[in-house]
Amino acid sequence: MGRENPAEETIYDFGLYLLDKILEQSGHHLGDFPPMPIPQENWHLQAENHHISEQLSYDREAEHQRALELEPQLNEEQSTAYNRIVDSVIQETGQMFFLNGPGGTGKTFVYNTICHRIRGEGWIVLCVASSGIAALLLRGGRTAHSMFKIPVEGLTEESHCSIPKEGMVAGLLRMTRLII
Structure with a gap:
């Protein structure tokens, strides 16, 4: 995640992203299982682009x-x-x-x-x-x-x-x- 002292909501959202990545391996996404929440941040962009990750790492x-x-x-x-x-x-x-x-x-x-x-x-x-x-x-x-x-x-x-x-x-x- 790359953030110092992230807020609880940020940790929760990142956890949703990780769950979605696991589901993706079997061809599914969190959105396929309502009312399961989905990540709000663009974690995939941060994971793929260190410039974006660095800029979004501010608390x-x-x-x-x-x-x-x-x-x-x-x-x-x-x-x-x-x-x-x-x-x-x-x-x-x-x-x-x-x-x-x-x-x-x-x-x-x-x-x-x-x-x-x-x-x-x-x-x-x-x-x-x-x-x-x-x-x-x-x-x-x-x-x-x-x-x-x-x-x-x-x-x-x-x-x-x-x-x-x-x-x-x-x-x-x-x-x-x-x-x-």
């Missing part, structure tokens, strides 16, 4: 609690940006936002608060930055060139990202609700 309850602690600390402008971005993710409107401001105005604080909220919902949020130092400031942050396989040396007009559409990174991107 949802701890992430939710941390978001609740941080939200009241947002100032009015930060709160406006936070609410618009979170609402966009929840409603799946597919918008793009740009937070701008000089150093020290709390952009990273807003980003991390958003991350806690989205991960608290059990969704995937990818935090990327242009440099390793900046990526370290974001919870679970990575450099953009490592996450998206962007070539950084020997660039030519023909250079492009090398993410196969059926690969693990592509699978992760398809399940991602937000990229910061």
